[in-house]
Amino acid sequence: MPRGAPRIRPSPITSSVDLEQDGVQHGFLKLPYSRDDSAWGAVMIPLAVIKRGAGATALLTGGNHGDEYEGPIALMKLASALDAQRLRGRVIIVPAMNYPAFRAGRRTSPIDARNMNRVFPGRPDGTVTEKIADYFQRTLLPVADVVVDIHSGGKTLEFVPFAAMHRLPHKEQEARGIAAVEAFNAPYSVMLLEIDNVGMYDTAAEEMGKVFVSTELGGGGTARAATVAIAERGLRNVLIHAGILDEPRQTHPSVWLAMPGDDCFVTAEGAGLLEPCVDLGAKVRAGEVVARIHDPERTGSTAVEYRARIDGILAGRHVPGLAQSGDCLAVVAVPRG
Ligand code: ZN
Numbered sequence: 594m595p596r597g598a599p600r601i602r603p604s605p606i607t608s609s610v611d612l613e614q615d616g617v618q619h620g621f622l623k624l625p626y627s628r629d630d631s632a633w634g635a636v637m638i639p640l641a642v643i644k645r646g647a648g649a650t651a652l653l654t655g656g657n658h659g660d661e662y663e664g665p666i667a668l669m670k671l672a673s674a675l676d677a678q679r680l681r682g683r684v685i686i687v688p689a690m691n692y693p694a695f696r697a698g699r700r701t702s703p704i705d706a707r708n709m710n711r712v713f714p715g716r717p718d719g720t721v722t723e724k725i726a727d728y729f730q731r732t733l734l735p736v737a738d739v740v741v742d743i744h745s746g747g748k749t750l751e752f753v754p755f756a757a758m759h760r761l762p763h764k765e766q767e768a769r770g771i772a773a774v775e776a777f778n779a780p781y782s783v784m785l786l787e788i789d790n791v792g793m794y795d796t797a798a799e800e801m802g803k804v805f806v807s808t809e810l811g812g813g814g815t816a817r818a819a820t821v822a823i824a825e826r827g828l829r830n831v832l833i834h835a836g837i838l839d840e841p842r843q844t845h846p847s848v849w850l851a852m853p854g855d856d857c858f859v860t861a862e863g864a865g866l867l868e869p870c871v872d873l874g875a876k877v878r879a880g881e882v883v884a885r886i887h888d889p890e891r892t893g894s895t896a897v898e899y900r901a902r903i904d905g906i907l908a909g910r911h912v913p914g915l916a917q918s919g920d921c922l923a924v925v926a927v928p929r930g
Pocket of ligand 1: 657658661744745746747
C-alpha cells in the first residue's frame with residue numbers, strides 16, 4: 594500500500610460475541626498469532642458485553658499496562674456482577690487490553706516490547722500490540738460514548754488514588770470530562786497536562802470527542818483492598834452518571850489536584866539506594882527534600898538530595914528500593930482552590 598493511501602485493511606481480530614446483541618455475553622477478542630508453542634494459535638483477549646436496548650455505551654478497560662491490577666480485578670468482578678435486566682444501554686468490558694503484557698506481569702508486551710499507550714492508532718498489519726490498538730481505534734472506540742481506562746502505577750510507581758482527565762481544546766468536551774471524573778469520585782481528581790501524548794489511548798478517544806476518564810489508583814505491582822474498592826465504586830458511579838445503571842451513587846469528598854507542568858516531577862540523576870523522605874499524600878514545600886539516593890557500594894559518602902520544585906502534595910513516588918538515573922522519583926501535585 595503506498596504511503597498516505599487510506600487504510601482499509603480489515604482488522605485480523607474477531608470477536609466471539611456480538612456487540613449488538615442484548616443480554617450478557619462473555620467471550621474473547623481473538624487475535625491470530627502463530628508461534629513456536631502454538632502453530633495457528635491466537636491471543637485470546639477476554640471481553641464481556643452487557644446490553645439492554647438503546648442507550649449510551651460505556652467502554653471500560655484495564656491492563657493497558659500489564660502490571661497494574663485494580664482495573665483487571667474490578668472489571669472481572671463487574672463483568673460477572675452486571676445484570677442486563679437492570680441496564681439501559683451497553684457496557685463493553687475488556688479487563689486486560691494488553692493481554693500478553695498482563696499475563697507476563699509486565700508493563701509492555703513480551704511479544705513485541707510495545708507500550709499499548711504509545712502505539713495508537715495502531716496498525717491492522719503491525720505487531721500484536723499495534724493490532725490490538727487498531728481494533729480499539731476502529732471498532733470499539735467509535736461505538737463508545739464514555740470511556741474509562743483504569744491505570745495504577747505498575748511495578749515502578751505508586752500514586753495517591755486519583756481519577757484524571759486532560760486539558761482539552763474544546764471546552765464543552767472538557768466540561769463533560771470534568772463531570773465524569775467527578776462522578777468517578779476517587780479520593781483525588783486530577784487535571785493533567787500531558788507532556789507526551791502522542792500514541793496514547795487517551796488521545797485517540799479524546800480526538801473522537803469521547804468522554805475519557807483515566808485513573809492512577811495505587812501501584813507497586815499489586816493491588817490493595819482500598820484501591821480495588823475505589824475502582825469498583827468509580828466504575829459503577831460512571832455507569833450511573835452515563836444513565837446506563839440506575840442505582841444510588843456513593844459519593845465521598847474528592848480533592849482536585851493539578852499537575853501544571855514539568856516542575857511537578859523530580860527525576861533521578863544517578864543510581865543507588867533510594868531513601869523516601871516524604872510519604873504519599875503528605876504536604877511538601879518547594880525546596881524540601883523528598884528523596885535521597887545513597888551510594889550502595891561504600892559507607893562514608895554523602896547522599897544526593899532530591900528536592901520538590903513546587904509547593905503541593907506528594908502524589909506519586911518511585912517504588913523499588915533501588916533507583917537508576919532517569920527514574921521518576923516523585924510527583925508533586927498542586928491542590929486547586
Ligand atoms: Zn498505566
